[in-house]
Amino acid sequence: MEIISEKVNGITILEVETDTLDAANTDAFKDKILPFLGENDQIVLNLSAVSFVDSSGCGTLLSCFNRMKKKGGVLKICGVQQHILEVLDLIRLDRIIDIFKTRDAALKSF
Amino acid sequence: MSPVKKQKPLILVVDDNAINIDLLVNALKDSYRLGVAKNGQGALHFAKKNPPDLILLDIMMAEMDGYEVCQHLKADLYTRDIPVIFLTARSEPEYKAKGFSVGAIDYITKPFHTEEVKARVEAHLSLRKARDHEIEIAAKIQKDLLQGRPPENVQGLQVGLLTQPSQKVDGDFFDFFNIQDQGFDLLIGDVMGKGITAALLGAAMRSHFLKVLTEISPVTGPGHLPEPEDIIDRSHTAIIDKLKELETFVTLCFARVDAKNSLLSIVNCGHMRTIHYEADAQKCRLIHGTNMPFGFPGNSPFKKEVVSFKDGDLFLFYSDGLTEARKPDGSFYGEKRLITFLEENAANDAEKLVTLLWKNIVAFKQSEVFQDDLTCLLVKIDAAHEKSKETLYTKIEIQSDLNELARVRTFVNDICEKIKDRKLSRPVSQIVLAANEVVANIIKHAYGNQPKNRILIDAKQTATHLSFRFYDWGEQFDTQSVPLPVFDGSQESGFGLYLISKSVSDMDLRTEENGANCTTLTINITEV
Numbered sequence: 001m002e003i004i005s006e007k008v009n010g011i012t013i014l015e016v017e018t019d020t021l022d023a024a025n026t027d028a029f030k031d032k033i034l035p036f037l038g039e040n041d042q043i044v045l046n047l048s049a050v051s052f053v054d055s056s057g058c059g060t061l062l063s064c065f066n067r068m069k070k071k072g073g074v075l076k077i078c079g080v081q082q083h084i085l086e087v088l089d090l091i092r093l094d095r096i097i098d099i100f101k102t103r104d105a106a107l108k109s110f
Numbered sequence: 111m112s113p114v115k116k117q118k119p120l121i122l123v124v125d126d127n128a129i130n131i132d133l134l135v136n137a138l139k140d141s142y143r144l145g146v147a148k149n150g151q152g153a154l155h156f157a158k159k160n161p162p163d164l165i166l167l168d169i170m171m172a173e174m175d176g177y178e179v180c181q182h183l184k185a186d187l188y189t190r191d192i193p194v195i196f197l198t199a200r201s202e203p204e205y206k207a208k209g210f211s212v213g214a215i216d217y218i219t220k221p222f223h224t225e226e227v228k229a230r231v232e233a234h235l236s237l238r239k240a241r242d243h244e245i246e247i248a249a250k251i252q253k254d255l256l257q258g259r260p261p262e263n264v265q266g267l268q269v270g271l272l273t274q275p276s277q278k279v280d281g282d283f284f285d286f287f288n289i290q291d292q293g294f295d296l297l298i299g300d301v302m303g304k305g306i307t308a309a310l311l312g313a314a315m316r317s318h319f320l321k322v323l324t325e326i327s328p329v330t331g332p333g334h335l336p337e338p339e340d341i342i343d344r345s346h347t348a349i350i351d352k353l354k355e356l357e358t359f360v361t362l363c364f365a366r367v368d369a370k371n372s373l374l375s376i377v378n379c380g381h382m383r384t385i386h387y388e389a390d391a392q393k394c395r396l397i398h399g400t401n402m403p404f405g406f407p408g409n410s411p412f413k414k415e416v417v418s419f420k421d422g423d424l425f426l427f428y429s430d431g432l433t434e435a436r437k438p439d440g441s442f443y444g445e446k447r448l449i450t451f452l453e454e455n456a457a458n459d460a461e462k463l464v465t466l467l468w469k470n471i472v473a474f475k476q477s478e479v480f481q482d483d484l485t486c487l488l489v490k491i492d493a494a495h496e497k498s499k500e501t502l503y504t505k506i507e508i509q510s511d512l513n514e515l516a517r518v519r520t521f522v523n524d525i526c527e528k529i530k531d532r533k534l535s536r537p538v539s540q541i542v543l544a545a546n547e548v549v550a551n552i553i554k555h556a557y558g559n560q561p562k563n564r565i566l567i568d569a570k571q572t573a574t575h576l577s578f579r580f581y582d583w584g585e586q587f588d589t590q591s592v593p594l595p596v597f598d599g600s601q602e603s604g605f606g607l608y609l610i611s612k613s614v615s616d617m618d619l620r621t622e623e624n625g626a627n628c629t630t631l632t633i634n635i636t637e638v
Contacts, residue, residue: 023550024512052519052539054546055605063602083539090612091605092597 001025003032011110012040013103021050021057029060037064041073044106048079058091065097078106118143119163119235124153124179125197126171130220134166137224138231150174154182157189164235166218166227169198169209177212184213187303187358193234197222245306258285258316260487261294265573266369270460270488272468274431274480281308281360282429282483285316287323288335292370295338298427298487299362299381302403307356315360315404318349338366339414342377346404346412359405363427367489374417374425379403382428383445387452389422389491394449424456424463425489431482435475443474460490503528505568508549510557510584518549518567522578525569529576535634540613541578547606547613548580548629556584556627575615577632586627589619 002017014036021029037043045064047053053061061077068075078100080088088094100106122145123134135144145162147153149171157165165183169176176196183189195216196209206217216230260269273282281301288295297319301308322344326336342364353359363381367374376384378399387394400413419425426448435443451470455463464486472478506521508514522545526538534541549565557563566581595604610617616632 020516022512022515022546023554024515052542052546054515054543054550055609056550056603058605059603062599066599066602083537086537086540087543087609090609091595095597096599 001028001032003036005036008107009110011042011044011107012036013044013046013107015046015049017049019049020052021047021060022052022054023056026056026060029057030063033064037067037073037075041068041071042110043068043073043075044100044103045075045077046079046103047077047084048081048103050084051081053084053087055091058088058093061088061097062093074110076100076106076109078103120145120160121231122147122153122156122162122165124148124150124165124171124176125168127168130168130197133224134227137228141228141232150176150179150182153179154189157183157192158186161189161192163192163238164231165192165194166231167194167196167214169196169200169205177208180209180212180214193238195230195234246309248306258297261286261289264289264294264369265292266492267293267367268460268490268492270462270464270486270490272464272484272486272488274468274478274484280483281312282431282485283312283316284427284485284487285319287319288366293366293368295335295341295364295366296427296487296489297362297364298429298485299360299404300429300485301360302358307358311353311356311358311360314352315345315349315362319345319364322348335366337414338364338375338377339412342379342401342412343410346379346409350405350407350409353405359403361403363399365425365427367425369491372419372491374419375414376417377401377412377414379409379412382430382433385424385426385445385449385452386417386419387424387426387456388420389424389456390420392453392456394452396445419491421491422456423491424452424460426452426486427489428486429483431480431484432471432486434482435471435480435484437474438476443471447474460488463490464488501571503569503571505566508565508567509561510553510559510563510565510582511561512550512553514553514565515546515549518545521545521567522569525571525578526576529571529635533636534576535615535636536613541631541633544610544613544617544631545578545580547610548631551587551606552580552582552584552627552629556582556587558585571635574635575632576635577630580629580631581622581626582629583626586621587619589617 004015004017006013018025065075076098080099098109100109120143121138123131124147125131126148131146138144145156147156150173167176167179180194183192183194194214195218196214197218197220198205199220201219209217215234218227218230260271281303284298286294286296299315301311322341326341326344361380363376363378363384365374365376376397378384379401380403381399383399384397385394386397397415397417402409433443433445433448451467455466458466503525508517519542522542523538526534526541552565553559563584567578569578589607592607595601595608614631615634618630620628622628
């Protein structure tokens with residue numbers, strides 16, 4: 001799993017290069033993303049490559065969000081596929097984390 | 111179906127004197143339908159063939175006198191309820207007394223005045239009418255209340271029901287028992303004789319069967335139905351003394367339709383032969399009964415016949431009111447005509463078929479008025495029946511390793527994709543998610559993240575459900591102990607069970623006898 005970072009107008013965009021975010025790889029995901037969370041204050045997580053997220057994946061996304069919030073930063077999400085959005089809705093993640101359809105929409109929201 | 115038109119009452123005049131007959135006929139012909147018999151034999155023959163509402167019976171006749179005629183009438187189940195008024199020249203009290211003792215309700219001495227005869231006939235008819243009316247209401251209520259409802263939603267079976275009550279209450283009865291997903295039992299029968307006794311006894315038969323079934327079922331245990339011949343045997347034992355006492359008997363047929371194994375088990379006790387239409391041959395065959403009717407001693411053990419069936423087959427159970435429906439010229443509808451009808455119309459569904467049958471009988475009879483109850487139960491083996499059978503998919507075995515989750519998702523996804531002609535009530539992505547959560551739970555909690563433990567997954571599909579079963583041999587998991595997750599962002603795990611419950615129609619967790627834990631996810635299927 002790779003995470004590619006790009007900076008636009010001071011905002012860090014993290015492209016998550018994996019098609020699943022499940023119990024099998026959430027630890028690897030955390031290991032990869034934690035350095036980025038520590039170094040940046042404004043982050044957009046682009047999940048457009050991800051086609052499956054399970055409850056562990058949801059928990060990890062929430063954990064990332066909470067970590068940023070705790071240090072006064074912001075984490076937003078974009079590029080979520082419709083069926084994954086339904087899962088995030090089920091556990092009300094959409095009410096806690098700002099979720100955008102496109103990367104541009106997420107960038108404009110800052 | 112149109113209401114039955116009431117005809118004028120039928121009076122039978124029995125006298126060997128032509129002048130008396132003329133007098134009586136002239137006095138009564140405007141208000142009643144009349145039958146005439148010139149001797150005792152003729153009277154009995156007439157009464158049996160066409161039961162009148164009242165009989166005016168001369169006592170002094172050659173060969174068989176009125177007393178004897180009356181005794182014969184009272185001894186016969188079919189005629190014993192017909193009111194008899196004696197006509198005689200003898201006015202001595204002992205003659206009158208004898209008349210009443212053989213069962214007459216009144217006594218008119220000759221020479222009679224036509225006005226008196228008319229008044230007495232009318233009085234007795236209205237008395238009888240009032241009595242019959244009340245009892246008929248009682249009997250009809252009893253019958254209706256206990257009327258069996260045809261089973262609905264039995265997989266692979268259609269049931270058509272045709273009932274037409276006659277002008278008089280009589281003894282047809284039917285019911286359905288042990289209704290299950292893929293089968294049911296049916297009972298159809300006919301109590302000999304007419305009138306209240308027959309109607310009440312018919313209703314009683316059904317409750318007897320119900321009673322026997324409730325008594326017998328706990329013995330055989332849940333999921334194991336008692337055998338039809340045992341049900342029949344017990345019911346017969348319970349009711350035979352009563353039938354003997356009432357001097358009547360009951361023909362009946364008990365059948366178990368089992369669509370799962372495509373078998374019909376039938377115990378026929380003197381009832382009409384069941385017609386089996388075989389779709390393959392496009393021909394009917396008859397299932398003969400070998401048992402005597404209820405009420406005959408030495409009937410036990412009852413014999414059962416087992417017939418296998420295929421899609422498109424029909425079974426027709428009916429009472430004699432159907433085949434004995436008559437044309438105005440007196441000819442019967444008959445078994446042969448019924449068979450021809452079924453062979454020509456078998457392609458229709460069960461409900462349509464009985465409607466067509468009704469039209470066919472009415473056209474033949476040229477009337478919708480029936481002397482006998484007409485009862486007919488039609489069971490059609492649904493042509494879609496094959497689809498309702500279970501499909502078992504190949505199972506997979508995985509290791510207790512979270513990296514196996516991808517295989518689980520592919521397995522579930524592939525099966526869901528196969529169900530193309532039907533509609534899953536949940537999106538495939540949700541079903542895949544639920545399966546993923548179950549397996550992740552097993553690995554993390556039941557097996558405590560210990561590797562090299564087995565998880566077995568299989569899938570089963572019926573017409574209405576798709577289910578996945580997950581077997582593990584780890585720690586038992588109590589779903590009740592898991593609290594509902596908090597959604598304020600403070601809780602970062604523990605969403606699994608909640609997601610499962612939102613993603614499938616039903617989740618069930620149980621421990622099998624062999625110690626395996628089995629989690630079942632069920633998704634409802636609807637036809638597109």
